Amino acid sequence: MAKPFPILGFDVGGTKVAVSLVLSDGTLVASSRVPNKEREPDDVLPAMVSAGKSLLADAGIPREELKAVGVCTPSPLDFKRGIVMAPPNMKMWKHVPIRDFLAEEFGVRAFFDNDANASGLAEWLFGSGVGVQDMLYLTMSTGIGAGVIANGHLLRGATCDAGEVGHMILDANGPLCNCGLRGCWEAFSGGRAIAQRMQRELADKPNSTIVKLAGSLENIDMKTLSDAVLANDPYACAVWDGMMERNAQSSPSAPSPSSAATSS
Template sequence: MKKPFPVLGFDIGGTKIAVCLALSDGTIINSARVDNRDRSPDDVLPEMAEAGRKLLAESSYKASDLRALGIDSPSPMDFRSGVIQQPHNMPRWIDVPIRDFLSREFGVPAFFDNDANAAGTAEWLFGAGRETDDMIYLTMSTGIGAGIIASGRLLRGASFYGGEAGHMVLDVKGPVCNCGLRGCYEAFCGGLALETRLKKQLADQPDSAIVRAAGGDVAKVTVRALAQAVRENDPFARSVWDEMIERNAQAMGMLMNVFNPAVIALGTIAVHCGSLFMDPLLARIPAYCWPQMNKACRVVPSELGGKAGELSGIATALYSLYERGEWELPWSR
């Protein structure tokens, strides 16, 4: 095994940015957070660079020791030019050339990808997808996005939109999605869509077990409160949960039949809810895919859990080096 080298990563989210210094074997040396809630990139960009310099100063490495840095952000973003194009939860970030800015600041090659691809790559290199050639990571958070590794390569697609699994239409008569289509996977199962729908349905039901689990305030209903009410066996919560599980099984069955992955790793909700989510899901998947695909695939919660954000930017840099033939995968094939 070659000697690990240091890499810097920036995982940009609508509320915070994780800055991380790690080694190419996935060992996190140190990390920091930069606040990004309702802030302008004019203020945030210098803080990101400063946080990266501080992590280096506190370690035994210098910027000149870095082989690369990696950045990931929510879509829409332009993969080729390395520009963030105004994600809906970052309205002040309009056409920000983030990749070239950080490359200049640190004097090293910088690589850029969307957050789902980056989290998927991190889970492939260092998490549940290790030592496979075919795996899918689903974010399962506010929205649903996929990072798809097929035949040992990250799937990007003809116009770099590959992996938008959250917008597979599961029922054309289903709920309207943020993207404008109807009945997308994300419109049924995304955290934001689910919470918005619950708040409407529960507006005149302050005694509902879900509202009680949210501290008695309908405006504070979350997927977590829903899960709590499901544990208490509340019939309405159970019916919402069962439908959500069924739609997840449908989407994952479709992905299994198309990509035949060895692993599907699931983010947020699967990590937080464990068997409450996983057991019924695994029971329903066989209705939506061939047994050959189901038998070949482990469907599991993400192994990286809390480290996913830190390692996303790192994985983006490492995967790009791998594509260029400048880095080998951390396991032998």
């Protein structure tokens, strides 16, 4: 079997870029993070390159041995041209030719895809999806997305938007989503939406468990929520249950609330 070769991976998200040095057999050698919250791509891109070069140097791998770079970003994106278009959770990133930038900086071929597709592929090739023909990889982070493997192929769709399940509308009169629509699944259960909701609702409750756990209103996130749930905080448990109900509503097997309502 051929010796595994090194690859750099960049997972660009709404709060951070996860940078990984991996081997082609799926082994993770090392990883680091670059902050990407409210930051311009002009600042983040060079920091990504530095982080990648540091990982290589720390692992004692000469640049010439690097065989490829993989990068993924949230949708929408131009898959063919390697451009991240204007993801709702990354307001400052507009039409950034990220694939070719990284290819040029590292002098190797760069591969680009939607983050949920890339995660789905990884899970299929190296994780719990090995050997199956059909699977759905669900990512729940700042936003919500899915990578769909159908009949042994990654499903991209005509505009690389297949699996954008986070923007399925669960309630047309629901909260405003970052995408501009109302009541998307992500607007109910996405990490950012939940954090913003708690910050809004707890703005005048400095003594609440969640604010105390977070240290400040601005620091409230999903980690704070899960910590507060484990501490049996009633407000946190109510937020958690509401989120789980919306998650269940998104499942194809869940009964539709509208069909139940019309039967009366």
